[in-house]
Amino acid sequence: MSAPRQLSTIPAVAAGGLRVVVDGGILRITIDRPGRMNALDLAHMTALGDVLEGAAADPAVRVVVLSGAGAGFCTGADLAAAATAGGRAASPEVVMDSANRVIRAIVDLPIPVIAQVGGAAVGVGASIALAADLTYAAEGAYLLLAFVNVGLMPDGGSSALIAASIGRARATRMALLGERLPADRAADEGLIADVLAADDLAAHVDAVAARLARGPRRALALTKQALTATTLTELDPALSREKAGQTELLQSPDFAEGVAAMLTKRAPNFRS
Numbered sequence: 001m002s003a004p005r006q007l008s009t010i011p012a013v014a015a016g017g018l019r020v021v022v023d024g025g026i027l028r029i030t031i032d033r034p035g036r037m038n039a040l041d042l043a044h045m046t047a048l049g050d051v052l053e054g055a056a057a058d059p060a061v062r063v064v065v066l067s068g069a070g071a072g073f074c075t076g077a078d079l080a081a082a083a084t085a086g087g088r089a090a091s092p093e094v095v096m097d098s099a100n101r102v103i104r105a106i107v108d109l110p111i112p113v114i115a116q117v118g119g120a121a122v123g124v125g126a127s128i129a130l131a132a133d134l135t136y137a138a139e140g141a142y143l144l145l146a147f148v149n150v151g152l153m154p155d156g157g158s159s160a161l162i163a164a165s166i167g168r169a170r171a172t173r174m175a176l177l178g179e180r181l182p183a184d185r186a187a188d189e190g191l192i193a194d195v196l197a198a199d200d201l202a203a204h205v206d207a208v209a210a211r212l213a214r215g216p217r218r219a220l221a222l223t224k225q226a227l228t229a230t231t232l233t234e235l236d237p238a239l240s241r242e243k244a245g246q247t248e249l250l251q252s253p254d255f256a257e258g259v260a261a262m263l264t265k266r267a268p269n270f271r272s
Helices: 042-056 079-084 092-108 124-131 158-166 168-177 183-188 198-213 217-231 235-249 253-263
Strands: 018-023 026-031 063-068 113-117 120-122 134-138 142-144 180-182 194-196
Touching (some): 018 042, 026 042, 026 198, 042 092, 063 124, 092 124, 092 235, 113 124, 124 134, 124 142, 124 158, 134 198, 142 183, 158 168, 183 194, 194 198
Parallel strands (some): 026 063, 063 113, 113 134, 120 142, 134 194
Antiparallel strands (some): 018 026, 142 180
């Protein structure tokens, strides 16, 4: 058996916030920004897309496991970093293209992708978790579309990913009201594969990943492709609509107010 190896495709700017190792055919990607609850700034989102796209061309990789360091999975885009970037901030179009690229890479990968959700999966972090083929969560973890709280709309394909699994009514509650969906409810409603005790989550994901890594790669690829084609027919239109809508909202006074309120820990005063 070959020794674990680091993947060389991570740009140096993001290497401190992503841990990427290939071992036994399993590519393990850990978002390692616990001080930011694993929120992703543009550099790390771009690096994540690079790694996922690179995995498709690496014959040594047979399955991908996505996880987050510490107590959370990923709390979405790093709005605090964007707010402090001032004039150096990227355009809304670039930000949206970067997030959409990650979702498309997960869905298009010809190998299974497992999300190991040990804690909060918020905003585009929820989208990343739900784009995976198999999503396992710890008891106490939750999914949250918090976009409306800062004057934004769901993105990362979540308007399609969630509705495709649990229906319009439940998806609307999550999107319009910003309601948390606990992991056990998400499993009961068919949004994720299973929920496990926190102490058992990693071992369960390891076992599933090892089983998939031993499986017939081409058969798994065609199976994933068939399931995606049947169940995610609205993903591309959703990504397009979300990009257009979010690009507008990212430049709105309500978003500026939402971020300011979040950073100062007060209730927002939306005026539009």
